[in-house]
Amino acid sequence: MRIVRRLLRLLCPLLLLAGLGSCALLKPPGDAYWLDPQGPRPSSDAVSLLHYSLYVRKLGGKQLAEETERVRQAQADEKTDFRLLQYAMALSVPAASAADQRRALQLLDPLARGEDSRDNELRALASLMRAQLAEHRRLEEGNYSQQRRADDLEKKLEALKDIEKSLLPHGKSPGRPK
Numbered sequence: 001m002r003i004v005r006r007l008l009r010l011l012c013p014l015l016l017l018a019g020l021g022s023c024a025l026l027k028p029p030g031d032a033y034w035l036d037p038q039g040p041r042p043s044s045d046a047v048s049l050l051h052y053s054l055y056v057r058k059l060g061g062k063q064l065a066e067e068t069e070r071v072r073q074a075q076a077d078e079k080t081d082f083r084l085l086q087y088a089m090a091l092s093v094p095a096a097s098a099a100d101q102r103r104a105l106q107l108l109d110p111l112a113r114g115e116d117s118r119d120n121e122l123r124a125l126a127s128l129m130r131a132q133l134a135e136h137r138r139l140e141e142g143n144y145s146q147q148r149r150a151d152d153l154e155k156k157l158e159a160l161k162d163i164e165k166s167l168l169p170h171g172k173s174p175g176r177p178k
Contacts, residue, residue, distance in 0.1 A: 045082045046121035053089050060095065068100075081111055081122045085129070092133055098140065105133050 032048060034055035035041070042048040059067055068090040075083035084107055091104035111126040 044121055045119065046125045049082070049085050049089065049122075049125060052086055056090050057093050059093070064090070064093065064095065081119055081126075084108075084111060085122060085126055088126075088129060092129065098137075101133055101137060105130060105137070108133070 032052075034052045035048065042051060056064070056067060068087075071083065071087045071090045075087040077083075088104040088107045091100040091107070096104075108126045108130040111123060112130040114123055
């Protein structure tokens, strides 16, 4: 009986600490500076990341670069799905370069496919982000292709105008009867 009590005294605090520690893993990090301090706390990591997405999209220039570096370092230190998604969001804002958006896609691929993911909500958010980035990339490539084609057609039109000018007798303008 004495041994059982001793064991319970030892195990109860450990189980309590383990339980509290696992709860902390489910909530957004305490340094969730993107959240309204007076507002309610998000119910999950996925909801917190949606708030983060709104926050990071409002940043520009130097602030965005600093934020991207901050979350890159946090992701390198913690290596969690939460930090990975946060970093991908910082890389994929509309003003981001094509290289940053490609990097975000690379980061999201394993999580979106469910490799090593423990949180279904984060995996679903990663899948949504990946699909959105892939569509944006496809549209950008299509836009670039159309722009290149339009430039080629413009050059051909200018070449035809030059040919037409060279064929007309000097001093006469087309379409004017004498």
